[in-house]
Amino acid sequence: xxTNTLSxxxxxxxFSEKPRYTLRPHKHFLKHFSSTSRTFKFTTPQAILNxxxxxxxxxxxxxxxxxxxxxxxxxxxxxxSFFFPALLCAHIYEICFxxxxxxxxxxxxxxxxxxxxxxxxxxxxxxxxxGSGKTLTYLLLIHSIINAGKSSVxxxxxxxxxxxxxxxxxxxxxxxxxxxxxDGEHKSCSIMALLDxxxxxxxxxxxxxxxxxxxVATVGSLCQMLERNIFSLETxxxxxxxxxxxxxxxxxxxxxxxxxxxxxxxxxxxxxxxxSASIPQHNRFIHDxxxxxxxxxxxxxxxVSAVEPMPSRLYHRxxxxxxxxxxxxxxxxxxxxxxxxxxxxxxxxxxxxxxxGNAPSTSLLIDFLKTSYQGDLxxxxxxxxxxxxxxxxxxxxxRKGGGYLLVATDIAARGVxxxxxxHIYNFDxxxxxxxxxxRAGRTCRKPFSDINCIVTSIIVPDERFVLQRYENELMxxxxxxxx
Ligand SMILES: Nc1ncnc2c1ncn2[C@@H]1O[C@H](COP(=O)(O)OP(=O)(O)OP(=O)(O)O)[C@@H](O)[C@H]1O
Numbered sequence: 001x002x003t004n005t006l007s008x009x010x011x012x013x014x015f016s017e018k019p020r021y022t023l024r025p026h027k028h029f030l031k032h033f034s035s036t037s038r039t040f041k042f043t044t045p046q047a048i049l050n051x052x053x054x055x056x057x058x059x060x061x062x063x064x065x066x067x068x069x070x071x072x073x074x075x076x077x078x079x080x081s082f083f084f085p086a087l088l089c090a091h092i093y094e095i096c097f098x099x100x101x102x103x104x105x106x107x108x109x110x111x112x113x114x115x116x117x118x119x120x121x122x123x124x125x126x127x128x129x130x131g132s133g134k135t136l137t138y139l140l141l142i143h144s145i146i147n148a149g150k151s152s153v154x155x156x157x158x159x160x161x162x163x164x165x166x167x168x169x170x171x172x173x174x175x176x177x178x179x180x181x182x183d184g185e186h187k188s189c190s191i192m193a194l195l196d197x198x199x200x201x202x203x204x205x206x207x208x209x210x211x212x213x214x215x216v217a218t219v220g221s222l223c224q225m226l227e228r229n230i231f232s233l234e235t236x237x238x239x240x241x242x243x244x245x246x247x248x249x250x251x252x253x254x255x256x257x258x259x260x261x262x263x264x265x266x267x268x269x270x271x272x273x274x275x276s277a278s279i280p281q282h283n284r285f286i287h288d289x290x291x292x293x294x295x296x297x298x299x300x301x302x303x304v305s306a307v308e309p310m311p312s313r314l315y316h317r318x319x320x321x322x323x324x325x326x327x328x329x330x331x332x333x334x335x336x337x338x339x340x341x342x343x344x345x346x347x348x349x350x351x352x353x354x355x356x357g358n359a360p361s362t363s364l365l366i367d368f369l370k371t372s373y374q375g376d377l378x379x380x381x382x383x384x385x386x387x388x389x390x391x392x393x394x395x396x397x398x399r400k401g402g403g404y405l406l407v408a409t410d411i412a413a414r415g416v417x418x419x420x421x422x423h424i425y426n427f428d429x430x431x432x433x434x435x436x437x438x439r440a441g442r443t444c445r446k447p448f449s450d451i452n453c454i455v456t457s458i459i460v461p462d463e464r465f466v467l468q469r470y471e472n473e474l475m476x477x478x479x480x481x482x483x
Pocket of ligand 1: 060104129130134276419446447448
């Protein structure tokens with residue numbers, strides 16, 4: 001058999017065990033793939049209809065190819081007017097090529113473990129370290145389900161912040177772009193960002209005129225659209241809630257998320273996925289989710305590296321100094337570390353400090369670094385109270401590449417993916433162990449790299465026991481740096 005072309009007989013076994021179905025590949029499918037010089041292997045229906053088994057294969061394509069048609073076909077086999085879903089298959093094969101083009105070849109642990117369950121229609125809780133590839137995991141599920149030919153919103157990703165929403169939209173669009181050399185006639189899926197600070201009027205017209213296939217939304221904007229009946233969850237086949245614990249923890253977002261989940265629970269043909277590196281009291285959370293019917297009863301909790309909640313390549317250290325010496329200590333650290341890029345996390349200004357008319361720590365820090373730091377790194381700011389355009393401009397600058405020091409509040413602690421980040425500095429200690437985990441997790445974001453990254457907390461003597469508590473809770477060891 002010519003291994004470089006699509007071989008029609010190789011599609012035969014797919015149907016041999018179900019003779020009532022005839023193979024009628026769509027002309028677009030043939031045209032499309034005969035031009036791409038690739039071979040496709042299909043599994044037999046028996047394998048296709050089996051429940052997920054442990055995946056021992058080693059590449060993402062090997063995981064996706066047998067399982068994606070499985071998922072589509074499972075549904076198609078239940079449909080008496082079965083027709084070979086050529087366009088859907090074409091789409092997912094394109095995604096496989098595209099992944100390889102981008103450099104996603106080997107699956108990460110969460111991808112290896114979760115994808116078989118996701119492709120078989122299970123509701124899942126993706127619980128894995130920061131930087132472990134949860135985004136690609138749920139995007140692959142989305143691509144296995146959607147049909148870009150249909151004009152309806154079929155997948156919805158809910159995120160806590162505009163910044164994370166922009167990032168997920170970008171990754172989703174990159175993945176959905178056609179691989180080089182493929183000019184198939186089928187429609188690419190459209191992805192809409194429905195984020196706080198966006199132009200809701202424009203998005204409203206888009207949703208009404210030609211609904212996108214995938215919507216990435218912040219809770220507030222999504223609720224507005226749902227309340228005004230501009231779009232409904234009826235057509236949504238998969239709902240992802242990213243950083244789910246963060247949204248449940250936010251007093252501004254929790255009641256809206258509950259409404260969305262409750263409303264989605266009455267939809268037919270639904271699949272719900274929750275993702276985060278931290279799901280506190282996960283057994284309780286799963287129990288509640290089932291009780292509330294937010295997930296089906298057979299929801300699967302995929303917990304990767306349960307005994308090691310943070311990447312092992314992270315090196316943690318702390319330095320003790322008094323409050324007045326903190327700025328100078330930070331500067332000395334940056335000079336001796338010479339980071340490739342770093343984030344300096346600062347606490348949000350308290351109401352008390354605002355009332356006292358004090359300048360926020362972020363401004364003090366930025367002013368100090370701009371006058372005292374002599375190195376090559378750009379100094380940037382990202383904090384909640386900046387307007388959306390300035391926040392976007394800071395992140396754009398950061399993503400341009402080149403070294404930088406980003407002074408940020410916890411707004412940058414969740415989900416933001418900056419793979420070049422080598423150092424994290426806690427200028428103010430985070431409020432909880434979970435906040436520590438997410439701040440630290442802005443480094444070590446190259447799944448197959450063996451480069452170590454450093455997290456340094458600058459603390460006053462009284463804070464030593466707080467840090468110790470975080471060490472116990474997150475099971476890591478923090479070494480003292482003696483100045
Ligand atoms: N299979 C893969 N091969 C190579 N790189 C990958 C793979 N999967 C994901 N990545 C890369 O790993 C990085 C981290 O992925 P991602 O942002 O999805 O992490 P995450 O698990 O969502 O982390 P967080 O919990 O912090 O949000 C990204 O830069 C992504 O491009």
